[in-house]
Amino acid sequence: MRFVSMQGTSEPNNVLADLPVVLETSSAPLVRALKSTAEQDVACFHFPGHNRGKATPILYNLTGPGAFLHDLPDLPELHDLFSPKGAILDGQAEAAKLFGASETWFLVGGTTCGIQASIMATCCPVDALILPRNDHISATSGLVWSGAVPKYILPEYNSCWDIAAGIRPSQVEAAIKELEEVGKTAAAVLITSPTYHGLCSNLNEITKVCHSRCIPVIVDEAHGAHFRFHPNFPSTALEQGADLAVQSTHEVLSSLTQSSMLHVWEPYRYGENKKMPSKCCRAPAQATYYLHH
Ligand SMILES: Cc1ncc(COP(=O)(O)O)c(C=O)c1O
Numbered sequence: 001m002r003f004v005s006m007q008g009t010s011e012p013n014n015v016l017a018d019l020p021v022v023l024e025t026s027s028a029p030l031v032r033a034l035k036s037t038a039e040q041d042v043a044c045f046h047f048p049g050h051n052r053g054k055a056t057p058i059l060y061n062l063t064g065p066g067a068f069l070h071d072l073p074d075l076p077e078l079h080d081l082f083s084p085k086g087a088i089l090d091g092q093a094e095a096a097k098l099f100g101a102s103e104t105w106f107l108v109g110g111t112t113c114g115i116q117a118s119i120m121a122t123c124c125p126v127d128a129l130i131l132p133r134n135d136h137i138s139a140t141s142g143l144v145w146s147g148a149v150p151k152y153i154l155p156e157y158n159s160c161w162d163i164a165a166g167i168r169p170s171q172v173e174a175a176i177k178e179l180e181e182v183g184k185t186a187a188a189v190l191i192t193s194p195t196y197h198g199l200c201s202n203l204n205e206i207t208k209v210c211h212s213r214c215i216p217v218i219v220d221e222a223h224g225a226h227f228r229f230h231p232n233f234p235s236t237a238l239e240q241g242a243d244l245a246v247q248s249t250h251e252v253l254s255s256l257t258q259s260s261m262l263h264v265w266e267p268y269r270y271g272e273n274k275k276m277p278s279k280c281c282r283a284p285a286q287a288t289y290y291l292h293h
Pocket of ligand 1: 113138195220248
């Protein structure tokens, strides 16, 4: 995967003109595998049932052939998202390098499935998970699935903007101490940063507070997938010490709806936490949708 400078481009209204770098996709392993597989002149005896668009003339006419020719399942050439090899594994490794992660998983069930997987990877039944009261509904379903018990932090209300603020490090510390007072240790802390309204929390300080007690930090970074790509954006969650960060590639970058990424920094830092791959693979749909990545 290579970076290409877009600075100084003279194209008017080019939204990429101010970005220092964009990816040159021709080196993307999954794109290359998808292209060569779509170009094969073969009869298809596999799903999806639209049979490269032939079975759905109305949609085919709407979008043209491209989407249908490349909407391919987990053929041997394309491998399997549930046990990544070849193009998927290479693509995930390149994404990890790009986003500064130790490991990255492509998700086809949105950030929703990444949040659920992260909670299930860090929390066992009855464990305490510290999280903001205005968490996304995916965190609530992650609590249900994992059996973890929420320890909520109430975000402050910003009356100027009429929205909820981020979470302060002192609020996280207070929540950890309240649990300690009743003989419990938080299994993980989940922070939404940026929030839906764009407010970021001080993750640098929050991760210091948590790591001093060996508590992993999950960041719902659904709306911050672009932070890595311009110095004027805030630092990413991983750059600020987060252990797991989930980003909606489809919401703020340029992939198709529902594609997200789960980034992990040193997954084995906490010894016991060796559960991520299988948990993560269970959350997306059975079928792999390669166009999403
Ligand atoms: C803060 C936050 N987290 C998670 C999500 C879920 O993202 P996705 O649609 O990729 O599952 C959203 C969706 O808007 C969100 O606003």
